[in-house]
Amino acid sequence: MSEQPPYLRIADLLRQRIANREWTPGDRLPARAALAEEYGVGDNVIRRAQELLISQGVLEGRAGSGTYVAEPRERLRMVRSQYREQTGGSPFRADMAVLGKRGTWESRTEAKVPATADIAARLGIDEGAHCVRTAYEFLADGKPVQLSTSWEPYDLTAGTLVVLPEGGPHAGKGVVDRMAEIGITVTHSVEQPEPGQASAEEATLLGIQRGALVTRIHRTYFSDDGRPVETADIVVPAAQCEIVYEVPVSR
Template identity: 75%
Template sequence: MREQPPYLRIADVLRQRIANQEWTPGDRLPSRAQLAQECGVTEAVIRRAQERLIELGVLEGRVGSGTYVAEPRTRVQLLRSAECEQSEGSAFTADMTALGRRGSWESRSDGMVPAPSDIAQRLGIAEGDYCVRTAYEYLADGKPVQLTTSWEPYSVTAGTLAVLPEGGPYAGLGVVRRMAEIGIKVSRCVERPEPGHANAEEANLLGIQRGALVTRIQRTYYSDEGRAVETADIVVPAGLGEIVYELPVKP
């Protein structure tokens, strides 16, 4: 049997010390140099062990301050279903309410953003055509659990009250209901999930370790005429969110 890598062995040691309440949530761990001396390993091994525990949500790193025992964060269930966009209000807040959590989100929209090549291809428009780009950070009890970046062709909503997803009278209604308000029927949604690793910006926003496992979902909504009216990149950390698909079954 292959010997366990040193950093995994040390991760188990640190996790056991936390389980034994030597350190409790909110406590700052000793320096890497001190832990390396105590455990008889190098500081590099301690760093990798801590990074592993940060990925698992046991520890959290604070820039310029050190490494701390993380407050317990229960994974939340994020439902993907055919009905989620049809519900009254926000599907995310409804999901969180069902779990006894407080759901909220923060967003920022930028208008007239030229579409990069991959987004243009997904939307069926020319590279450089203008889009409205909106970045979302979804929160459960005030802590981030999901990131979404949405792109809508400016030509679809220009001159209407639905041009900004989170502004005007249709703010927060979701893509399907907003489009319906301007006479566009959204009839199809395609999602492509795949595993990945958090980049530096995502890790910073989500409070996780860079390189932590995430699920990326590429979502595109289509009108009944077959036109793509929105595409989005959704990022869910494996340690914070459980993605559940609920699909209708015809008898």
């Protein structure tokens, strides 16, 4: 078995010293050179260890000042449940209302975007077939908490009042309600969550460090005849939000 990389070992040691309250929230850590000498490693090892802990929300870097123990932040609890689709309107807005927050979003839609191989497979269409793609930035009380890129088959909604998710008389409604307007009954969705790290663009939009831990969710909605009607890539910052799944139990 390969030995643990030095920067991971140092990150564990720093994390333990914080857990033991040797350093408390708001405390400035010793300079990298001092920590490198203390642990007998190079400055680069300390830098990588601190960057990892910053991405996990344990530390925070302040330009021109140093590295500090981060203040504990309350994580936003985001519940994924079948019941969120039964409220009408926007599921995200309903989710935020439960938490006492104002849910809003910004979006950008492009029509007739060729489907990539991955998106085509998820939607059951040919690669290169036209889709309506919408990029979302979701906000809770004005602060970014989630990104999403949605894809819908263009031939499904072309010529209808719901072809643009954020345009027309049904703008801003969830997928379930919009599809119902054109006679399509959405019965369920499938979600596949996996851990990841924020890209440079994602970090900028979410206001987090590049490489910070995120939860990626691949979600696809299906109609009552089993056809995929929408698929989305959702990105949630792990240090700010926790994902909880509510699963119904049948008797």
